[in-house]
Amino acid sequence: MLPSRASVVVAGGGPAGYMAAIAAAEAGATDLWILEATSEPLHKVRISGGGRCNVTHACWDPRDLVGHYPRGGQALRGPFGRFAPGDAVAWFDAHGLQLVEEADGRLFPRSNRSSSVVDTLRAAAVTAGVRCLEGQALQAAEPLPGGGFRLLLRGGASLQADRLVLATGSHPSGLRIASALGHGLVPPVPSLFTLALGSHPLTALAGVVVDPVVLELEGPAEAMARPAGVSPLPAAAVGAAPRRRQRHRQRGPLLITHWGFSGPAILRLTAFAARDLRAWGYRASLRIDWTGGSLSPADLEERFASARRELARRQLGAARPWPSLGRRLWSHLLEARGIDPGLRWADLGRGDQRRLQEALRQDIYAIRGRGPFGEEFVTAGGVPLGEVNLATMESRRRPGLFLVGELLDVDGVTGGFNFQHCWSSGWLAGQQLAAAVLT
Numbered sequence: 143m144l145p146s147r148a149s150v151v152v153a154g155g156g157p158a159g160y161m162a163a164i165a166a167a168e169a170g171a172t173d174l175w176i177l178e179a180t181s182e183p184l185h186k187v188r189i190s191g192g193g194r195c196n197v198t199h200a201c202w203d204p205r206d207l208v209g210h211y212p213r214g215g216q217a218l219r220g221p222f223g224r225f226a227p228g229d230a231v232a233w234f235d236a237h238g239l240q241l242v243e244e245a246d247g248r249l250f251p252r253s254n255r256s257s258s259v260v261d262t263l264r265a266a267a268v269t270a271g272v273r274c275l276e277g278q279a280l281q282a283a284e285p286l287p288g289g290g291f292r293l294l295l296r297g298g299a300s301l302q303a304d305r306l307v308l309a310t311g312s313h314p315s316g317l318r319i320a321s322a323l324g325h326g327l328v329p330p331v332p333s334l335f336t337l338a339l340g341s342h343p344l345t346a347l348a349g350v351v352v353d354p355v356v357l358e359l360e361g362p363a364e365a366m367a368r369p370a371g372v373s374p375l376p377a378a379a380v381g382a383a384p385r386r387r388q389r390h391r392q393r394g395p396l397l398i399t400h401w402g403f404s405g406p407a408i409l410r411l412t413a414f415a416a417r418d419l420r421a422w423g424y425r426a427s428l429r430i431d432w433t434g435g436s437l438s439p440a441d442l443e444e445r446f447a448s449a450r451r452e453l454a455r456r457q458l459g460a461a462r463p464w465p466s467l468g469r470r471l472w473s474h475l476l477e478a479r480g481i482d483p484g485l486r487w488a489d490l491g492r493g494d495q496r497r498l499q500e501a502l503r504q505d506i507y508a509i510r511g512r513g514p515f516g517e518e519f520v521t522a523g524g525v526p527l528g529e530v531n532l533a534t535m536e537s538r539r540r541p542g543l544f545l546v547g548e549l550l551d552v553d554g555v556t557g558g559f560n561f562q563h564c565w566s567s568g569w570l571a572g573q574q575l576a577a578a579v580l581t
């Protein structure tokens with residue numbers, strides 16, 4: 143039953159909202175309510191990490207951790223200094239959920255099931271006395287003259303709250319409420335997606351992983367020629383067009399797919415380039431160094447010289463210049479450069495050697511759009527961090543209002559970093575809520 147008055151109302155039953163409410167209750171606050179618009183709180187936790195939930199990442203030092211947040215970055219050193227991945231691991235352990243580290247640093251529940259994380263959070267909320275009302279969407283929040291808020295819910299009900307936590311993720315309703323309460327908004331754009339090539343012969347290699355590659359992404363020439371501020375997309379949606387030629391670089395594993403490119407290096411690239419890619423209309427030029435940056439032009443020339451000596455009588459298609467270079471990729475590069483795979487190494491002329499070396503170090507692809515999202519999908523943009531006290535997550539514009547999770551202009555790369563921000567921001571808000579309620 144909806145109360146007519148509450149000490150703390152958390153709008154949004156996602157990971158950030160749950161953590162804020164549980165942490166506040168465990169620190170001594172009472173009369174806490176979560177209002178969740180849908181009938182399934184923690185839905186994204188349940189579907190996360192391919193059904194396994196990548197809860198956080200074994201990146202223990204906040205100085206390193208912040209490097210994984212394209213939006214947020216250095217500003218998050220303070221919050222992560224108070225609640226880091228190690229604290230999240232200990233918190234879940236204390237609530238009966240053990241996390242297990244994988245070789246790449248990602249941490250998952252020992253059960254390998256996201257439902258364990260959902261169950262842990264729900265049980266912790268019940269034990270701490272937090273009440274969650276499902277199917278209750280916050281529609282508006284009016285500040286009251288003496289402090290606190292009158293909350294209007296979808297369907298006409300209302301209640302009064304001394305303090306309000308907005309934890310509505312990237313849902314437009316939460317952004318609208320934050321804006322009505324005096325906050326600015328960085329326009330939301332998608333982050334963490336794959337890249338599409340259109341119909342291209344490389345896609346025949348779908349399933350091939352090359353690890354590592356070096357990627358360099360640049361906008362199309364026409365985006366640069368456009369006058370500043372003029373964009374093919376609504377200016378309000380994308381902000382001003384970039385004024386200078388931007389280049390984004392990443393190194394790591396690349397997966398070739400039937401639509402183009404995916405894999406950790408691509409997801410990291412699109413996360414850091416999310417705003418530029420949007421401004422470029424998702425058209426760009428991607429340069430790939432298939433050697434992973436390990437070979438200089440002189441090294442590559444030396445590899446070819448030794449291949450021509452040692453493999454002189456072998457055909458190009460049957461003998462790669464070094465064994466770890468993928469067979470299918472090598473065949474594709476030969477074909478794409480129009481070089482006969484039946485040619486013997488001894489007969490490979492200077493011009494063809496140069497073209498192949500260029501294909502190996504500077505292979506250029508025209509990106510035609512966004513591919514499907516990876517396993518994880520987040521929105522860049524939201525309430526600017528400068529408008530929030532990052533020690534407490536309380537609004538600098540509206541006392542008594544707290545903002546946590548993806549609603550803020552923070553997003554991380556794939557690997558558990560997005561949930562970590564939810565745990566950190568939620569926990570900090572919880573401490574301050576308890577302190578405020580108890581004083």
Ligand SMILES: Cc1cc2nc3c(=O)[nH]c(=O)nc-3n(C[C@H](O)[C@H](O)[C@H](O)COP(=O)(O)OP(=O)(O)OC[C@H]3O[C@@H](n4cnc5c(N)ncnc54)[C@H](O)[C@@H]3O)c2cc1C
Pocket residue numbers: 153154155156157158159177178179180182183184185186187189190191192195196197198278279280281309310311312313315316517518519520546547548549557558559560561562564
């Ligand atoms: C498919 C997928 C997989 C992912 N996997 C991972 C992963 O493995 N690891 C990782 O770190 N991150 C992952 N993410 C990202 C992660 O899920 C989000 O960063 C995180 O859920 C954000 O948490 P939040 O609490 O801020 O918002 P949300 O999880 O979006 O929760 C917000 C809640 O508020 C509710 N709500 C919205 N508006 C209102 C309103 N007006 N009134 C009341 N309730 C409202 C929503 O229904 C929702 O339940 C994944 C995302 C997706 C989509």
